[in-house]
Amino acid sequence: MATLKLNKHMSIKNSHISVDCVIFGFDFENLKVLFIEQKIDDTLERELRLALPGDLVNLDENLDSAAYRVLTELTSIDKIYLKQFRAFGNPNRLKNEKDQFWIKKVRANPDARVITIGYFTLVKMDDVAPKASSFAGNTHWVNIDEIPELAFDHNQIVDQAMETLREDLEYKQIGYDLLPKKFTLSQLQRLYEVVLGAKLDKRNFRKKMKKTEFVVPLNEKQQGVLHKPAQLFKFNKS
Amino acid sequence: MATLKLNKHMSIKNSHISVDCVIFGFDFENLKVLFIEQKIDDTLERELRLALPGDLVNLDENLDSAAYRVLTELTSIDKIYLKQFRAFGNPNRLKNEKDQFWIKKVRANPDARVITIGYFTLVKMDDVAPKASSFAGNTHWVNIDEIPELAFDHNQIVDQAMETLREDLEYKQIGYDLLPKKFTLSQLQRLYEVVLGAKLDKRNFRKKMKKTEFVVPLNEKQQGVLHKPAQLFKFNKS
Incomplete structure (x- = not known):
């Protein structure tokens, strides 16, 4: 049996279910997503491809726990807001030639159909020092409008995460996790602009925000x- | 190999992925969910259990296509709004004794860990005449506040669908698909009440609705x- 050849790390994985995490960061100017370089055990020359941080789910692991594990191992952040936003199950999602090359190198059951559950989270970029981990080589923050062709169906997963983020910012003000605790209206406006993908009128924006109840002015000004x-x-x- | 004994219907299924559909209906008084009786091939006496309409995904089938297939086969409705709302992957979700009894009777690979993708849809109850189908025995509409203990983790799936429906009604006015094209404000208020699970003040509700842009008065009154x-x-x- 093929499984006899596997190392311990692999044999505890469920071959059919994975999680992928879209980690959004905001540096007050651009919205960014955190990617990993696909890790591969040999030194074959090949094109470097970026992918979302993710992993097969362990045999007895819940989906949410798997997503937290990936996030914690990569960023050392725990207790973070993580939202499951969609399952991706196209039967051909791993069948691209480049994806097959990688899968055959690292997976115990490379022919298994894998569905992946997408999670997204918002982090303050200052809080995060991503590091290589069991499932990842180097990591990169990439501007949302400069994302290259990714591994698997990860471009589609990022697009869908963006759509969810837009809705959540609009309806639930969830994007505020990307800002520092005390922020200026310019920073807030820039956040809306990068998430909604549109320039906003400064005067209208300020008027609207000063009317809402979810933004409260402080008796404080910027320093330095x-x-x-x-x-x-x-x-x-x- | 166990699969050699299987009939054709089973052998085209992926043992690890299913879809389950929460079909909401509204009869202008109560919010209801459509359930099926679990179908079983023999005539063993046993407790009748209700479950959400669902099925294993076919080997080469997309998740959305599988959900549409289940819905179409059961209700004869096609071109309906179907929303994927969450994946359910607790490793123990099928391990209850009663669930195991059923699974061992009907599934090719009863020990497989199955994650299920939850979809929900809203139907006008008059449009739907649910019928028994390949995956279902009799069908039943059950009031949302009278749902018994269901098979598997289906109570949890219904709860989560309700939460999504509440958000969608509040933020996106999606519940309007449950109403006829022309409706009274009383019908609309009742819809909000059953979805939000709270009594609303008639006068305030009418005032608010007449101010919004998404409800438009017609030059017409109820007939008969x-x-x-x-x-x-x-x-x-x-």
Whole structure:
């Protein structure tokens, strides 16, 4: 049996189910996604491909636990907001030639149909120092509008995560996790612009935000800036 | 090999992935969910259990296609709004004794860990005449607050679908698919009440709805009612 040749790490995996995490970060100018270089055991020359951090689920592991494991191992962050947003199960999603090359190198059951469950999370980029881990080589933050062709169906997964993020920002103000605790309205406006993918009118935006209940002005201004310091606001979670 | 004994129907299935559909209906008074009686090939006496309509995914089938197949076969409706809302992958989700009894009777690979992808849809109950099908015995509409203990983790799946429906009604007015094209404000209020699970104040509700842009008054009143006919409204999809 093929499984006899496997190392311990592989034999505890379910061959049919994986999780993939779309980790969004915001540096106050651009929205970014964290990718890993596909790790491969030999030194064959080949094109470097980026992929979302993800892994096969362990045999007795819940889906959410698997996603937290991937995220924690990669970023050392725990207790983070992670949202399952969609399952991806196209029967051909791993059948591209380049994907097959990688899969045959690393997977115990390379012919298995794998469905993957997509999770997304929002992180303050300063909080995260991504590192190589059991499922990942180097890591890269990539601007949302500069994402290259990714492994598997990961471009589609990122697109779908963006759509969910847009809805969540619009309806539930969830994108505020990308901002520092105290932020300026310019930072908030830029966040809306990069998530919605559209320029917003500064005056209208400020008027609207000052009317809402979920942004509260503080008795504080920016510190250590060269320009005129802007007023700081906080997010009102209730 | 066990698969040699299987009939054709079973051998085209992927043992590891299923879909389950939460079909919501509204009879202008109660919100209901459509369930099937678990079909079983022999005539052993046993407790009747209800389950969501669902099936293993075919080997080369997309997840969405599988959900549409289940829905179409059961209800004869096609071209319906179907939304994937969550994957359920608890490793123990099929391990209850009663579930194991059924699984061993009907599944080719009863020990496989199956993750199921939950879909939900909203139907006008008049449009649907559910019928027994390849995966289902009799069917039953059950009031949302009278749902018994279901097979597998299906109670949890219904709860999660309800939560998604609540959000979608609140943010996207999606519940309007449960109403006829022309409806009264009383019917609309009742829909909100059963979905949100709370009584609403009639006067406030009417005031609020008349202010929104997504409900438009028609120059028409109810016909054939004994009481004073109420004004009709339509949903403004733009």
